[in-house]
Amino acid sequence: xxxxPNIPVxxxxxxxxxxxxxxFAVNMDALVRIPGTRLTLGLxxxxxxxxxxxxxxxxxxxxxxxxxxxRLGASSHALGRMGFNVGIDWLVGLVPVVGDLFDFGWQANxxxxxxxxxxxxxxxxxxxxxxxxxxx
Numbered sequence: 001x002x003x004x005p006n007i008p009v010x011x012x013x014x015x016x017x018x019x020x021x022x023x024f025a026v027n028m029d030a031l032v033r034i035p036g037t038r039l040t041l042g043l044x045x046x047x048x049x050x051x052x053x054x055x056x057x058x059x060x061x062x063x064x065x066x067x068x069x070x071r072l073g074a075s076s077h078a079l080g081r082m083g084f085n086v087g088i089d090w091l092v093g094l095v096p097v098v099g100d101l102f103d104f105g106w107q108a109n110x111x112x113x114x115x116x117x118x119x120x121x122x123x124x125x126x127x128x129x130x131x132x133x134x135x136x
Contacts, residue, residue: 014072018113018122021068025109028061045103048093055093062086065109069116078119082112 030040044061047054066082074082089108093099 014120015122017068017072018117018120021065021113021116024061025065025107025113028058028109029107030110039104040107041104042107042109044089044109045100048100048103051096052094055090055099058093059086059090062089062108062112065112065116069112069119072116072120074116074119078115081115085111085115 027042028044029042031042033040044058047058050057063086066079066086069082070079085106085108089103089106092102092106095102
């Protein structure tokens with residue numbers, strides 16, 4: 001990822017890009033709520049149902065969030081935290097059944113977009129993102 005330049009972006013473009021990443025993260029981690037619960041499912045959870053291959057395929061969207069974070073100016077520290085979240089999501093996801101259950105709560109992409117907003121000083125209203133992932 002060191003080949004990706006840190007391109008300065010204007011405030012409006014930054015907000016637009018962050019909102020786009022927020023929507024992307026919600027689609028991956030919390031697209032639909034399971035009726036009668038606070039649990040949500042996203043495309044990452046669905047991909048995770050395919051043993052080994054699904055969790056590996058779900059890495060690509062997570063890496064996209066990290067690439068965009070780098071482009072928007074995230075520090076190495078923030079990128080490291082994001083990489084940790086993605087790595088845990090992938091590693092635990094490899095374990096049958098346990099990994100699928102873990103996906104419900106971990107929500108690495110939502111965690112990572114929160115880290116990015118925190119890093120760039122652009123907090124998002126809590127109500128806009130699901131509050132399932134807990135502390136980063």
